[in-house]
Amino acid sequence: MNKTSEMSNQYFTGRQNDxxxxxxxxxxxxxxxxKKAKGSWVEDVEGxxxxxxxxxxxxxxxxxxxxxxxxxxxxxxxxxxxLHTLDLTTPVKDRFVQTVFSLLPEELRAKAKIQFxxxxxxxxxxxxxxxxxxxxxxxTIIAFSGGYHGMGHGALSLTGNLNAKNKVANxxxxxxxxxxxxxxxxxxxLGGQKGTDACCAYFExxxxxxxxxxxxxxxxxxxxxxxxxxVIPAPVEFLQTxxxxxxxxxxxxxxxEIQCGLGRSGKVFAFEYADIVPDVIxxxxxxxxxxxxxxxxxxxxxxxxxAGAHAGTFRGNQLAMxxxxxxxxxxxxxxxxxxxxxxxxxxxxxMEKLKDEVSIIGDVRGRGLMIGVxxxxxxxxxxxxxxxxxxxxxxxxxxxxCFDNRLIMEKGGRNxxxxxxxxxxxxxxxxxxxxxxxxxxxxxxxxxxVR
Numbered sequence: 001m002n003k004t005s006e007m008s009n010q011y012f013t014g015r016q017n018d019x020x021x022x023x024x025x026x027x028x029x030x031x032x033x034x035k036k037a038k039g040s041w042v043e044d045v046e047g048x049x050x051x052x053x054x055x056x057x058x059x060x061x062x063x064x065x066x067x068x069x070x071x072x073x074x075x076x077x078x079x080x081x082x083l084h085t086l087d088l089t090t091p092v093k094d095r096f097v098q099t100v101f102s103l104l105p106e107e108l109r110a111k112a113k114i115q116f117x118x119x120x121x122x123x124x125x126x127x128x129x130x131x132x133x134x135x136x137x138x139x140t141i142i143a144f145s146g147g148y149h150g151m152g153h154g155a156l157s158l159t160g161n162l163n164a165k166n167k168v169a170n171x172x173x174x175x176x177x178x179x180x181x182x183x184x185x186x187x188x189x190l191g192g193q194k195g196t197d198a199c200c201a202y203f204e205x206x207x208x209x210x211x212x213x214x215x216x217x218x219x220x221x222x223x224x225x226x227x228x229x230x231v232i233p234a235p236v237e238f239l240q241t242x243x244x245x246x247x248x249x250x251x252x253x254x255x256x257e258i259q260c261g262l263g264r265s266g267k268v269f270a271f272e273y274a275d276i277v278p279d280v281i282x283x284x285x286x287x288x289x290x291x292x293x294x295x296x297x298x299x300x301x302x303x304x305x306x307a308g309a310h311a312g313t314f315r316g317n318q319l320a321m322x323x324x325x326x327x328x329x330x331x332x333x334x335x336x337x338x339x340x341x342x343x344x345x346x347x348x349x350x351m352e353k354l355k356d357e358v359s360i361i362g363d364v365r366g367r368g369l370m371i372g373v374x375x376x377x378x379x380x381x382x383x384x385x386x387x388x389x390x391x392x393x394x395x396x397x398x399x400x401x402c403f404d405n406r407l408i409m410e411k412g413g414r415n416x417x418x419x420x421x422x423x424x425x426x427x428x429x430x431x432x433x434x435x436x437x438x439x440x441x442x443x444x445x446x447x448x449x450v451r
Contacts, residue, residue: 013032032044039065042408050403051435073323100297124294127310131296140218143220146230176217181195182230203245207249224274229413233270254278258282260370266340267368280298281296287324289325354443362374362375373418374417375398377391378450378451398443398446405441
């Protein structure tokens with residue numbers, strides 16, 4: 001094989017197909033071998049450049065190879081500081097913890113504890129489950145339909161999507177799912193404020209009804225904005241109801257901010273929109289500044305476990321702490337968050353306009369730079385609310401054509417029908433304009449073939 005062919009996408013993806021497990025996912029949709037990355041752009045081995053609106057599923061809050069983030073890691077590497085410390089402390093770790101605590105609501109900051117977990121957000125979920133079960137002495141967990149909390153055995157049991165669960169027997173027992181407000185596809189067939197009110201009433205009555213058949217759980221876990229479930233923001237009233245009821249009944253509330261947190265929504269934490277304070281916050285993805293990191297931050301009243309109750313070899317990643325400190329300091333600035341909200345509103349407005357011009361977009365939703373566009377089959381049978389069925393097939397066509405036009409975006413939601421914006425939070429307005437131009441052109445092309 002000559003040298004040129006060995007530097008082709010086909011060469012590397014073919015080798016990946018030979019060597020890697022069938023569980024791989026992204027290469028099936030984006031068959032490239034990446035060579036370089038900077039900011040919101042990636043380049044493959046053939047020299048093709050792509051605008052990246054996936055950015056590590058939201059992990060790269062400041063895009064690829066941010067200069068300040070990289071410099072923090074370079075400085076650490078040159079200092080001969082330890083890179084792997086288990087849970088031993090260092091000045092780097094101390095600064096990181098103080099930075100995390102500085103972002104917390106004041107009510108929690110004064111009594112917060114932090115648990116460093118294995119690198120994946122899934123482990124933070126499992127740690128939080130163990131924490132709350134230990135603290136309460138109870139055995140069950142309440143989760144919500146459409147939620148995504150990871151692929152570990154415990155976290156998967158709390159996840160709504162059935163595709164990953166159907167072939168895995170004997171997941172963690174004792175998980176009760178409840179309806180999550182989803183106005184466009186309301187679980188009660190109501191939508192709007194009435195749908196939100198029904199979800200609130202159902203949650204409260206089920207937990208307070210002495211004949212409900214449901215014992216008090218060890219915790220209630222939810223995403224303030226569901227990510228993989230289709231970018232569905234929880235209404236303020238719903239989050240406030242869940243917080244009020246869990247407080248009244250002494251149930252720890254876990255806010256999974258792994259994808260929607262750290263500036264993504266236009267606030268440091270998405271639960272801040274409801275002016276509530278959860279008992280437990282799960283943080284991962286962006287917190288490591290491109291390096292693996294996950295933590296659980298929680299109210300010290302829950303700190304009932306003993307030494308070694310939760311561990312992990314790589315919970316002392318010093319590079320992630322050094323890089324993550326830079327990210328946290330930058331994304332938490334008011335002007336930065338204001339700009340995230342502004343850019344998100346710009347994208348949403350353009351998507352809403354596009355929705356009015358085509359027949360294949362059913363709903364546009366989100367907060368900040370976490371935006372979802374739900375694709376529908378306009379010729380399909382309408383549901384009880386009068387909405388056409390979700391179409392993963394149409395979303396897949398849009399995704400492929402976007403990729404062919406050098407734009408990377410990921411799908412999610414029911415039936416894979418929702419195209420999602422998870423770009424870098426410091427994406428430029430010019431880059432947003434490029435994305436909107438490509439996306440609009442592609443959607444209109446697909447729409448013409450559907451009509």
